[in-house]
Amino acid sequence: MKSTKYVVTSQDSDVLPSDIALKIYELGREINVKETCFGVIIDGEEEDIDATVEEIRAMDESNIFIKDRGFPPGDPRRCRGHRGGGARPGFYMMQHESEILPLISRGLASEAMGEEASPEIETRKRPSLVELEKMIKEEFS
Amino acid sequence: MVKVMVYPPTSMILADLVERTGHEALVVSKEVRKKVNTPGLDSPPLNMTPEDPKKGLKYAAVDVPSGVRGRMSLLGPMIEEADAAIIIRNDNCTLGCTGCARTNELTRFLLKTKRIPILELDYPEDEFQAKRFVHKIHEFLEGLN
Numbered sequence: 001m002k003s004t005k006y007v008v009t010s011q012d013s014d015v016l017p018s019d020i021a022l023k024i025y026e027l028g029r030e031i032n033v034k035e036t037c038f039g040v041i042i043d044g045e046e047e048d049i050d051a052t053v054e055e056i057r058a059m060d061e062s063n064i065f066i067k068d069r070g071f072p073p074g075d076p077r078r079c080r081g082h083r084g085g086g087a088r089p090g091f092y093m094m095q096h097e098s099e100i101l102p103l104i105s106r107g108l109a110s111e112a113m114g115e116e117a118s119p120e121i122e123t124r125k126r127p128s129l130v131e132l133e134k135m136i137k138e139e140f141s
Numbered sequence: 142m143v144k145v146m147v148y149p150p151t152s153m154i155l156a157d158l159v160e161r162t163g164h165e166a167l168v169v170s171k172e173v174r175k176k177v178n179t180p181g182l183d184s185p186p187l188n189m190t191p192e193d194p195k196k197g198l199k200y201a202a203v204d205v206p207s208g209v210r211g212r213m214s215l216l217g218p219m220i221e222e223a224d225a226a227i228i229i230r231n232d233n234c235t236l237g238c239t240g241c242a243r244t245n246e247l248t249r250f251l252l253k254t255k256r257i258p259i260l261e262l263d264y265p266e267d268e269f270q271a272k273r274f275v276h277k278i279h280e281f282l283e284g285l286n
Contacts, residue, residue: 001178002178003174004174006153008153057161065153065154065157066157066160067153067156067157067168067170068156068166068168068170068171068174069170069174070169070170070171070172070173070174070176070177071173071174071177072177075177090151092234093149093151093152093153093234093235093239094153096234097152097153097154097234100154100264100265100271101154103265103267103268103270103271104154104158104265104271104274104275106268106271106272107265107268107271107272107273107274107275107276108275110272110275111272111275111276111279115272117269117272117273117275117276117277118269118272118273
């Protein structure tokens with residue numbers, strides 16, 4: 001069965017969409033590649049796509065994000081060239097998530113290095129009445 | 142491998158994080174792909190088959206707006222398939238096919254009443270929150286094994 005995926009690079013990444021496209025051409029698999037401003041769209045047989053996804057991810061483990069796409073690239077039902085322009089359906093979600101991709105990339109990098117996540121802010125809450133009473137007694141007794 | 146439903150069901154970040162750990166992310170684009178590959182449908186998901194409203198009726202009554210039932214015909218089978226779920230609370234970005242607030246409420250409700258492991262989070266706003274976000278998701282997904 002055919003499969004289509006978005007490959008999106010984080011703003012922190014040194015990998016360009018053209019680098020990913022070249023890498024896919026080097027692999028020599030029967031995959032259609034479409035370069036876009038945010039990354040590439042790849043389309044091909046499911047086995048080829050799954051194998052390629054692993055190799056693309058290895059180019060920059062924490063800065064490359066991959067997502068499934070329902071329609072093949074250039075499909076007239078989605079392609080803006082055929083629909084007379086305007087934002088592509090799904091653009092706003094991708095725009096919103098692209099803005100926080102650098103943060104997620106740093107999170108992934110620190111997770112890969114085994115760094116511990118800082119405690120939640122909620123843990124630094126106000127002391128309860130009982131705790132406050134205990135603190136006062138300890139301080140002034 | 143566990144099937145993990147992500148909410149918003151179009152989220153790239155969640156789907157990517159789930160698939161990095163070797164699990165299968167249940168996202169709406171996979172359901173749309175099935176429709177795209179179905180001959181005779183001119184413009185899925187706007188076009189429906191006679192079977193779709195029946196699927197939607199399983200989750201929402203006939204007097205519920207047709208958009209909710211149409212969306213539930215895609216999301217309902219995903220919810221049934223899910224073994225675990227990750228839900229984003231501050232989902233202000235849901236627009237387009239995931240822009241129906243009532244469908245989103247129903248999806249979250251059905252996931253919560255399904256008695257499967259659920260992780261609820263907010264999208265991070267700074268680096269510390271992002272580290273916790275990634276760490277919590279990793280911990281949750283590793284726990285599913």
